[in-house]
Amino acid sequence: MSTILKVKHLVKHYPGVKAVNGVDLEIEQGICFGLLGPNGAGKTTTIEMIEGITPPTAGEILYKGEPTGERFRNESGIQFQHTALQDFLTVREALDMFSSFYNSHADLDELIRFCALNEYLDRDNRKLSGGQRQRLLLAIALVNDPDIMFLDEPTTGLDPQARRNFWELVKRIKSRGKTVILTTHYMEEAYELCDQIAIMDHGRIIAQGTPQRLLREHFNDVVIQLPKEDFKVNGTPFSFEVMDKGEVMEIQTGDVNDVVKQLLAASVSLAGLKIRSRTLDDLFLELTGRDLRG
Numbered sequence: 001m002s003t004i005l006k007v008k009h010l011v012k013h014y015p016g017v018k019a020v021n022g023v024d025l026e027i028e029q030g031i032c033f034g035l036l037g038p039n040g041a042g043k044t045t046t047i048e049m050i051e052g053i054t055p056p057t058a059g060e061i062l063y064k065g066e067p068t069g070e071r072f073r074n075e076s077g078i079q080f081q082h083t084a085l086q087d088f089l090t091v092r093e094a095l096d097m098f099s100s101f102y103n104s105h106a107d108l109d110e111l112i113r114f115c116a117l118n119e120y121l122d123r124d125n126r127k128l129s130g131g132q133r134q135r136l137l138l139a140i141a142l143v144n145d146p147d148i149m150f151l152d153e154p155t156t157g158l159d160p161q162a163r164r165n166f167w168e169l170v171k172r173i174k175s176r177g178k179t180v181i182l183t184t185h186y187m188e189e190a191y192e193l194c195d196q197i198a199i200m201d202h203g204r205i206i207a208q209g210t211p212q213r214l215l216r217e218h219f220n221d222v223v224i225q226l227p228k229e230d231f232k233v234n235g236t237p238f239s240f241e242v243m244d245k246g247e248v249m250e251i252q253t254g255d256v257n258d259v260v261k262q263l264l265a266a267s268v269s270l271a272g273l274k275i276r277s278r279t280l281d282d283l284f285l286e287l288t289g290r291d292l293r294g
Helices: 043-051 070-075 091-099 108-114 130-141 160-175 187-193 211-218 256-265 280-288
Strands: 003-014 017-028 032-036 058-063 076-079 148-152 179-183 196-201 204-209 222-227 248-253 274-276
Touching (some): 003 043, 003 179, 017 179, 032 043, 058 070, 070 076, 091 108, 091 130, 108 130, 130 148, 130 160, 160 187, 196 280, 204 280, 211 280, 222 256, 248 256
Parallel strands (some): 032 179, 032 196, 076 148
Antiparallel strands (some): 003 058, 196 204, 222 248
16 A cells, blocks of 8 residues: 655644654555544644644655645545534535535535435534534535545544444445544544554654554453452452452453352352453553543
8 A cells, every 4th residue: 555644753842832742654545544542642733733724843744745735635624523514504505615615526416425415405504413414524524525534533422323324434435445534532433443543642652553453462361340249259369450340340361261260269150241352442541541531
């Protein structure tokens, strides 16, 4: 694959604050790339510099081997986390208006079908549901048939079904050879959609790679979960640590058989036992020590 976007030693300093402090990224064409980080990590500032909204203090941003400029603006699409549309505009009018801003644009009829907006074309954009509005904003970001798209927390506030419907749209966009750069607060979303992820903290990239590779590199164990009401041990000593997670007790182990043996010896009921693999949530907390929504 060829590189579509390259970021070299990107820096953004504000008085007394190093928001972004030397970020290097190389993003291949046709993938979904996720940029993750706790609040204040610098990911939003990084994305805004790449998009051209915020000027960098230092560093270089190359699109298809050239400094970002008019070509990048014409070939990129952005779905912001919060977008204010003109009051009283219908869905059809909003699409027509944004399409008129570009010399080249996607086929609007196809775009309407793609984003499942047929039933809402004559509806005031203010009267759309959360999922319908996000599909409209996605369609607006696609009106110029961009080669690269930026999706800033696109499913925040959506119900689980609307979120999964949106995921399917993103997968279809990627299947067309488009490049998607995604920021999200949902680790399941990042795992489902992203071919590559980068985790930021304190203005720097602290881990980068495929979700699967990063999990393999950082963990060689599983998590055993037991309902708290089943975990009655009366001070029985174990060779492993048991963590109280509220309604469940968790045990991290690389030897499930040994843990089960000790639990049975302590007469702990295993009726509600669950075993799960490590997740991106675990990785995030391991690397940053902070909850992503913190």
